[in-house]
Amino acid sequence: DQQVKQNSPSLSVQEGRISILNCDYTNSMFDYFLWYKKYPAEGPTFLISISSIKDKNEDGRFTVFLNKSAKHLSLHIVPSQPGDSAVYFCAAKRDSWGKLQFGAGTQVVVTP
């Protein structure tokens, strides 16, 4: 039962342009959302998070938007750089729970 869904398995974007990654969730009890980035042969690393009391969080080139009514969040990377080429995982949890549930990931390729 996939409660966190990333429907785009891959995304190709030109260097300097915007990358937009999407994520949908089904569990209305989720109140904390995170994005992780993963390079080959490495573990996922934390990128950015957002609490359900906000609708936007920004950290440098990365911005996460949350639309609670639509149960949708997105990650914007502006401008995209070659080093951003990685798999990006969306994750969600109830803040009162310990466990984090992940989507299947989106492979981003930034081309020169």
Add this chain to the structure above:
Amino acid sequence: DAGVIQSPRHEVTEMGQEVTLRCKPISGHDYLFWYRQTMMRGLELLIYFNNNVPIDDSGMPEDRFSAKMPNASFSTLKIQPSEPRDSAVYFCASSRGHTGNTIYFGEGSWLTVV
């Protein structure tokens, strides 16, 4: 500071053999998670512990899988007997508390069952 440490990094084993994966969480972290990554399902939570106690093992695929955490600095995930469909990358992760906190992953154990 040392991150989450997993061993072995790579394991190739024959079907039917027992596999034991090991994890040392970050010191001071009271939550430990075992995840499995596959192409089809991405990162699946198998089991997690809080203060060495298993809290939720609903993600463990079947009885062939078991996990233990005998103390705050060590955990194992065991597969017995292993099957080819168990081939995946297994990640251990840890966190301090759970409210608003991120979890930190190890580099993973790449398991191939032939």
